[in-house]
Amino acid sequence: MSRFRLGRLAATVAITALAAGVVASAPLARPTAKSAGFTLTIGDVEDYTGALGPIGAPADKAVKLAVAQLNAAAKKAGLPDRFKVTTADTQSDPQQAISAARQVVDSGATCLTGPASTPEAIAILNAVTKVRRMVMMPTATSIALRQTNDNHTIFRVVPPDSLQARALVIAVKQYLRGAKGKTVALGYLNLPYGTGIRNAFSAAWKALGGKVVTVGYNQDQPSYDSEAQKLVAAHPAAFVIADYPDTFGKVAAALLRTGGFNAKKLFVSDALAVDPIPSTIPAAALLGAHATEAGAPQKTAVAKAFNKLYRSTPGPKTGALIQYSFDSGILCGLAAVAAHSTAPDKIRSEMTKISGPRGKPLTYLQLSRAMRALAAGKHVHYIGVSGPIDFDSRGDTKSGLYDLLQWVGGHLVLKKQIQVTKR
Amino acid sequence: MSTPNASPVDASSEERILATDRLRSGDAALRLVASLPTWVRLFVAALTLALLFAGLQGLHDVAQTTVNGLVTGTYFALGAVGLALVFGVLRLINFAHGDFLTFAAYIAILFNVTLNLPIVLAAVLAVTATAALAIGLEFVLWRPMRTRGAGAFQLLLIAIGLAFVIRNGIQLFAGSLPRSLHVNNTNALNLVGHVRIGRTQLWVVLIGLVALGLVGVLLSKTRIGKEMRALSDNMQLAEVSGIDTRRVILITWIVAGALAGLAGVLSAAAIGVVTPNLGWSLLLSLFAASVLGGLQSAYGALAGGIVLGLAEEWSTMFVDPSWKYAVGFALLIVMLLVRPNGLFGKVSLR
């Protein structure tokens, strides 16, 4: 066949693809019958690979644990409803995040947990969840996520970095007994999570009269020694690091090598609040350091139980932000029970029924009780592993309560709690 | 069939003569400087810059970043020399070179962590495995493609494809979660005053320098080295003069693979945490280092690696380190525009 005809063939293929797309999109008949018991499919879109790769597997395990708890509780409560989860990899990329979201939605998911970064969440929102009025619960921390109209579909258990940065400011200020004139060296990973905390912390600390030296770095650099040197050379009164565990492992080693670093002066944000300390992070960099995390009054008992559960099940032993992923999964399930349905819109409207302040406070250890109450139409105030669930009108957590933890003997211990007033 | 152009610029010999003429007609001082070997000129320039920076930022900062730059410069140099050797002999820009580093790091992890062998043995095995990979690819891929007369575009894309295959093959098997070797990399010692270097990093620099020194000896003193240089200069002439080109090419791949393997293991040990992207993210820096030195010159690649390492680490004194990569790439572009043959390239008065 001549090239000309082959070219025409190719053009025909393209047009056929176009037409096929149109034709194929004729809606299939969707079953609308409401059965006696439903099976909720939770779509877990996680960052398994790419820049945020280390986050995905631990987060997914947390969601799977949540689903197991939901199933056990439903059985115990005598409810016919069942829960399952289907997972897809966003590859830390907004484009692929959309494919991942479509993949799980097409597999029947009607409530999404994840992803871990704001750009991915925005992409999924605009391409998949907004029009379907489907709930998405990202563990993305940027306030930029609220710059876009989400049709009341995004609910975040994870505190926005603006709030957490203020908690860090309060923690550091108390440790240094005042902020005025004190220098803080802030190291951050040059990704949305890191730059978000850097911006918020710097602004707040400077507003209090303190000084900040910020040092940004990228992933996969061959060396972090100059960055560590810059942090130490500022002779700061305290260090603050906003990073994920894998890069921090390299930065921590570099900090230790400078000889001018003291872990007791270090404050880290929640992505680094990992227990136990993974083997990729030199323990000496974290022993005695402090971490902030969303907090709760009953935190200690529930957190202990969850950590034990997490460690005793196969898979990764720890991970960043796993408590938020767990709670997201539980929330999807509870909302479906309250709605008596798996329809995305109905789940969305029930999210306020499981959030405070109304309703009896119940943790995941009392899940079957919570389910019975919800099935009966009552309100429940779910106290998550990450803190009490208190959504504001936008779907962000209202709770300004933060835990200040410290690594003592290799494990995180609660030191005190910090209340951040939400402006 | 077309042979890839070795010269970065399609300059005619006429232009080259004009350039040297201009240089000859310059003043005496310029002639004196121009007559010094490039090494010396480079060293003097670096020293001047260092003194300037010391005046601006303080001696300690300059000294510390210089040490840091020499450490990263060692990995860059090890990787770049391999790239330069392959390009010199085969006129092939091996986009998969970075992934040789990653391969070596993961093999080392396999032996050191999974199988619990001592690090030195694991390193040796990793280096051997990488050299074996390089030879394997030569037999399976490069030699048949050369015999078939594959053009530069084909070879370039094959190299890129190979990079994807190796990198993601590693990720498929080993997963994307970060790993570490069983090496303590937090110990450090004081060199002079408060200038610190990690103990592992010191080993890296020493081993790297020894390896590079050995390669230098190989290239200048041994017969195989002379043959490699002959092939690099003019392949057809070398063939005609009776050199067994196939054997030389094989040795080149072994050396390049071994150097890349060493670079991979050393950087994994020194930095502490390894992901499948280790080599791919270093690749452009390796290109920059080789281009800096002059893509065909192994010595140039060594110098280029050190220069790049120094440039990147020195830049952190003036700009936020998140711009570090951009500095390296900018240096690459500037070199390509201003002096495409590199610091040690052919168009220089020597």
Place this chain on the structure above:
Amino acid sequence: MSVLAFNLTALAHADFWLGAGIIAGVYSIFTLGLQMNVGFTGIFNFGQAGFMAIGAYAMAILILRFHWSPWAALPVATLCAMLAGLIVGIPALRLSPDYLAMATIAGAQIIQIVAQNGGTFTGGNNGLLGFDAEWQNIQLWMLGKLGKVGLGTQYALPLFLVTWATFLVLLGGLTVVQRTPWGRVLRAIREEEDAVAALGKNVFAYKLQSLALAAALGAVAGYLLSLNISLVYPQAFSADFTFIGFAGLVLGGVGSYAGVALGSLLLWFVLEGVRFVELPLAADKVAALQLLLVGLILVLVMVLRPQGILGKREEMVIRG
């Protein structure tokens, strides 16, 4: 022993495949530029993602910071990309192909880093959002019209239609341009540059124009990419994007504009289809498998059939 099964019901998920079709369409437009450079002029432009970034960011910045209308911003942003093509081309085009490849990759990386570190002007790591208000209106209108034929719930369909319609228009345009004297000179430059120079043509000027045009095509791809994710975000414009584009290019065939669509569609059908292969391994293997396939396609096509599906064997002579 587990068997690699494929979830056949997945083929019926129209929304997913339309989404894949959008990505394929964006890549097709992107690769039209690559084809013009590599297949028709012999320029190894590996920095196409950088031009895409400049176009997308210029558009978003004009709309958000300077409050332009999208209809004014789009052409001007395209001109910005073309200008970038000229700025890059003037120094870089005199380099030999291997060096040009490296220089363009480095240039594109620098553009990405500037976008990432650009603070509030470029939106930094979070990127820019809100520039697509006009498109959202258009999309709603289209969905309304589609609703009249029962397709109102196919949310991916409007962008799919717009993307492929744009591609077909550009394809038509390029096919016409290729038949003009200008187009013939371009092809001649790829095959025998010295002969063309000997005929008195300013080879450099033609190469520049080719690069600028490719940059414009990259910019258009950038707009559609950004509309798809409603975000202009630095990591979207990585070097990998260009390499994957090349995989589509060689698959379809060097030297065939229409082949670009075939290559991109096939490539993305396979890549997205990997998501539905029931792997006995965890979900994190999908990404590795996808990129492994890209690499395999590059290697196998170049080894077994370098002219791709629609290219001609003789056309594979590219000066290098």
